[in-house]
Amino acid sequence: MPSSHSATVTALAVAVGLHDGLGGSSFATALILAIIVMYDATGVRLHAGRQAEVLNQIVYELPAEHPLAERMPLHELLGHTPPQVHFHNLVDLICVLC
Helix, strand or coil, X not given: CCCHHHHHHHXXXXXXXXXXXXXXXXXXXXXXXXXXXXXXXHHHHHHHHHHHHHHHHHHHCCCCCCCCCCCCCCCCCCCXXXXXXXXXXXXXXXXXXX
């Protein structure tokens, strides 16, 4: 499931929209914040995790005497796929509306 960050900003945007209306500047600010956080979860962090996989494979193939051969591997599970984020946002929307 996607991060709690996406869940929090989605719930915030829905709650602000329900409380203050969809035409206010506070809803627009909450919506932009939610979009930025979801973009980070699906784009930047996901691709950083994929790069970490490649780097870990390169380090794994180094000879034992290489100074980097004994380093701890990088974290590979950093981001989320777009379907994961969209599904979680749907669950958040249902939770906020109930």
